[in-house]
Amino acid sequence: MATHSPPRQPILYVIDEDFLPPDRGDEQEGPPEATDPAGDPDEAVRLFHRYRRLTADILGYEQELPGPAGEADIAAAEEKLGFPLPPDLRALYGIADGDGDLVNALFDRHPWLAVAELGEQDDEWLDIARDLDVEPWREVVFDACPPNAVRRSPLRAGWIRFASDTGGNWLAVDMEPGPGGRPGQVIEVGVDYTEGPVHVADSVTTFLCRLVEALERGDHRRSGKNLWIEAGLPDPPGGHATYGDSRPTPARAERAGPRVQEVRVSDVTDSAFLAVLPEVRSLRLTSTGSPDLTPVGDRPVEYLELDVASADLTAPARNRELRALSVTCARPVELAPLRGLPRLWALDIAAAAVADLATVADLAELRYLEVTRDQWEELSACDGLPPLAVVGVHPHRPGSEERSPTVWEIMDDEPPSAARRP
Structure with missing residues (x-):
């Protein structure tokens, strides 16, 4: 009272009590209907195996992966998510269902999630960002780089998070891109990106290509069992x-x-x-x-x-x-x-x-x-x-x-x- x-x-x-600040991304157009994902599933598979061979040569041993995800499990995940996986990421799940408990996560120190974990993330971080104590009416979600590639939202249903840094941030494939983006582009979202998502690569294929090229150039360092790859990927606060x-x-x-x-x-x-x-x-x-x-x-x-x-x-x-x-x-x-x-x-x-x-x-x-x-x-x-x-x-x-x-x-x-x- x-x-x-x-x-x-x-x-x-x-x-x-149900009020939320308007989502700027809801007002943005998507790309033309004919825009296809930039990724190539065959090339992604080739790069994946090349990446595995290079890391095995550097570490002196090959890390074991889980078996492939079943087609029925992938289809069930897509139905739950309400969006299809981009073909290149889908092809990788045909090799392995995530990276299990690898010491060196496959996606630039982001453990790769199993199919069953897609869409199961805890989004308490977003509730905190929207809490009235932090005055969200004074906050703006900024545009990523390249401009208009990613919708200016803190989180969207079509951002399928497939790898986590275990600290509240995720790599996601973006199936709701902005007018200048491509379906399946890789972005980073989460607690360190409430001011705006970051565009990482135009596809999982390109992401893997950057990791492979960094290894081939020798842009990496090893500390004990840990391998750090310097692939020039963007960091917070974003674009x-x-x-x-x-x-x-x-x-x-x-x-x-x-x-x-x-x-x-x-x-x-x-x-x-x-x-x-x-x-x-x-x-x-x-x-x-x-x-x-x-x-x-x-x-x-x-x-x-x-x-x-x-x-x-x-x-x-x-x-x-x-x-x-x-x-x-x-x-x-x-x-x-x-x-x-x-x-x-x-x-x-x-x-x-x-x-x-x-x-x-x-x-x-x-x-x-x-x-x-x-x-x-x-x-x-x-x-x-x-x-x-x-x-x-x-x-x-x-x-x-x-x-x-x-x-x-x-x-x-x-x-x-x-x-x-x-």
Whole structure:
């Protein structure tokens, strides 16, 4: 039940306990229907045997594998998963049903799962990443490299995890690729990749080819019974890059590289530096003044955090990709420009003076709202608020030192309105 006494700390009211932040990957198109997997099952089998011979020569002995998976077992796994295995991985299961208890796992220190284990992973890591205590409305799932190859999701049903690093990360074959990807491409997902999956190779065949080539070049080292292969495969945090600067300029931003997707800058006088950062998706601007935000409207920014003296939201509201907005400012800000945004689902105005607070009722897609107690009391008297799923209420306007992260008391209820108070 909601409390009727003034709260002493910020309270996060969870109105819809089943609410999840929108999945950006659900909005992305897949590749053309005629796109086939890049892998070659015959070549994958040849590479697999070559890889086994090379490792045996280096180790001085051949590691024993389990027997092949049965065709009926593979078909049953595919039915359970709801997706077929790519032909090259399917062919490898015709050689061995995973790698058993090998000291040196076949897939770059990732033990290969048996067919019966496909789709049986524990996804508590994803529940933690989505926990309201970690404020998922401030997070963006970034694009992998190459661009648009992998859908921007934390996890999807069509990502069939076939090998594990035993620490909460997996290699997966992607049967739901993005518009620039191929079915069966190998990606890495898991607890270290919540900011975005990583594209590893266009197929299991190519993955094996890289391992074989590394062994043939001598790019490996042995420590006791362990063999470490240096195949040049990507590591976390993935394909996106972060740019931070205390005095950003176009020249300094250009050195960060065009693939920067996360930007955190301070002492901003204008946003001209964004001209050389075409892919920025998460943008945090801090300024003691009122910087020109015009370039923000021309970038695919999905999360925007402003901590400025005053803010004109007209330019940011041109950006149809804007999904989450946090505004801290002393001078009154007008929310009216936000009315036309089709995807704005999260709004934090608790640290802002707002000139037209009733505009919140016109933001039809809004599901998360963060306000002060006084702001909520004013809003709760308005008609037609959007169907909010989560409302964060601060007892007073928070200062910058209180914002990151907010220590919430979480309550499964609607926030009390002025009309419900005694």
